[in-house]
Amino acid sequence: MYSLVKILVTIGSSASIGFGIWHFFVPKAWNWYSYIDPKATELIVAVRAINVFFSLSLVLFGILNMLFIYGDRANRYSIIVMLAATCILWLTRLVLQLVYPQGSITPLLQYGMLSAFMLINLCYMISLYIMAS
Numbered sequence: 001m002y003s004l005v006k007i008l009v010t011i012g013s014s015a016s017i018g019f020g021i022w023h024f025f026v027p028k029a030w031n032w033y034s035y036i037d038p039k040a041t042e043l044i045v046a047v048r049a050i051n052v053f054f055s056l057s058l059v060l061f062g063i064l065n066m067l068f069i070y071g072d073r074a075n076r077y078s079i080i081v082m083l084a085a086t087c088i089l090w091l092t093r094l095v096l097q098l099v100y101p102q103g104s105i106t107p108l109l110q111y112g113m114l115s116a117f118m119l120i121n122l123c124y125m126i127s128l129y130i131m132a133s
Contacts, residue, residue, distance in 0.1 A: 005127045009069045012086070012123030013062035015116065020058030027051055061086050065124075076131060083128040090121040 027033065027048065036043055068074040068082050094117040103109035 008123040008127045012120045013065045015120045016062035020055045023055040087124045
């Protein structure tokens with residue numbers, strides 16, 4: 001069972017890291033700041049800071065989960081705590097996508113994001129369940 005956890009955490013973490021790296025480039029790719037009045041400099045700085053924090057958090061959570069699951073120094077409790085925190089984050093993102101969908105420009109993007117969030121969340125939740133059992 002532990003090998004299944006490794007596989008699922010690797011998939012979820014790779015996706016988390018990928019989303020995190022991709023999200024560093026989202027503001028420029030989607031021209032975020034064109035929607036904000038250029039005189040609202042504090043808002044622009046705040047949006048930039050939130051995006052960097054969010055992007056870095058995804059990358060770090062992905063890396064930490066992999067380090068915990070593959071490292072020989074992490075105990076079961078620390079892995080469970082890390083997986084639980086990651087599950088809460090991804091479940092929140094999944095719920096937000098259901099309630100306030102992003103990517104509604106095209107159904108492919110909107111439902112592609114929803115599918116990806118579901119898959120990532122399932123990888124982590126199944127891993128958490130196995131570790132906690």
